[in-house]
Amino acid sequence: MSTTTAPPPPAATTAPTTRAVPFTRLVGVELRKLYDTRAGMWLLISIVGITAAVMIIGALTMKSADKTLDNFMGLAGVPQGILLPILGIMAVTSEWSQRTGLTTFTLEPRRLRVMGAKIAAAVLLAIVALVIVVALGGLLWALAGTGDWTLGAVQMGELLVGQVLGILFGLAFGMALLNTPAAIVAYFALPMAWSIALSIAGDRLEFFQRWFDTGTTTNPLFNHHMDGEAWARLGVSHLVWVGIPLAIGLWRVLHREVKSA
């Protein structure tokens, strides 16, 4: 454990550069941090594994007429919708719970750039997840499917929007709470409580359900029934459920003291 090798000499007179770390490099590092830990790696393996399992089981139990590519891919929505946001949550909260923020924010003191890189990395991961879903769906369809390859660019785009919004949902809650268990519980409990409250209230609050319940507003994305009003409702509901926590979270991350204990 001991060595006598001297470090290379520090350049005593060089003034520090003001040129920041390129954003693409920050994104690359944040992307890598999503899978280079034991927890991150297993979460990714779980996402792929559970998605594949749900799609295969679903495909086997479907009626023959339903075995379209679109239906196969629709099966992936539930497991991905639950698990991808957790990845988003952990991308942020681990900086605090694992105290890596001490290193992260000394290597890049401009915290907004770090958060931007995390968001970009999460979006890239959502794209990769979608590619995997399409590949799995395509494979199942080729083996046991029926109908035509019906998936168009519009539908792909809608699925991608759904995936990206899901992971951003998690990121926003992670940023607002900066605590892994609290953010995971809040992410599941709050929208659920809201949905339950709305359904109990019944017709009187139907307006709120249509405009502010993300469970309701994201439905047309996966059923491919998006129209102008559906997009508006999707935007409004996510402005509330993603935009507000994201704003609170960014403010907290930028102003909060980063310390080890």
Added chain:
Amino acid sequence: MINVNGLTKRYGEHTAVDDVTFTVPPGTVAGFLGPNGAGKSTTMRMIVGLTPPTDGSATVLGMPYAQIGNPGLSVGVLLDASAQHQGRTGREVLALGARLMGLPSSRVDEMLTLVGLNGTEGARRVGGYSLGMRQRLGIAHALLGDPQVLILDEPANGLDPAGIRWMRDLLRGFAARGGTVLLSSHLLNEVEAVADRLVVIGRGRIVAQGTKDELLARGGAMVRTSDDARFAQAAQAAGWSVTRLASGGVSVEAETDDVGQLAFDQGLVVRELRSADSAGLEDLFLTLTADTAREQVPGAEEVPA
């Protein structure tokens, strides 16, 4: 070069760091000394911009830390060796840093070798590391970008005696080549051997600072001569602060060399002469921080580390 100017941090009513000012010139190792909770870590976090100061400012290499682009290439920082993701391997921790700073991955192996972590150890997860290994990894991370400044919070914590010796040599070598080092410790003997300058802090305030020799000279000397009264008179005339000791002898705030010379000039026989700092920095440290150490203040409020 590190410049700290009037840094102050208040948490509500409690002042954790109170008007701290000091400079660490290039080519020196400055020891930042103080009991636990004295404000060392808070000051260091303010220097690197992790904690917003209530008042005052700090610059590293002439600019506020947050304005340095790709700061890992200029300033090596180790604030808490245990603040690493437990599920990441030691090697991966360095690889992430190297990638962010834009360094070749060969740099990772160089640093692992430098701090004495072998290939198997580098491939293990940090969660399984001993504190000493974490410190070595942390020092490797701080040195990754070949910086000119090192800011290390309690880096010797958890190192074995051989490790402490190794780090001392490493930091001395770093400063000898023109680097600037600020390291904190609550253990004096760690700092005594490596630092040129000392900044002693207690309860958020600087209680003493200067070169190590200056601070040690404050301890003064104890002398017994054939005529203590006459010696005391002469010492006072020389402008030294003098105390007659009840047990016989005189305590003088002067170097032993000068005390001996004075006795000789007065034609006095020196019966005993010793430096009051025989116990080293420890006495100085305890004296300077006695009224601020928490041991002396029962029921004192919790001070954030």
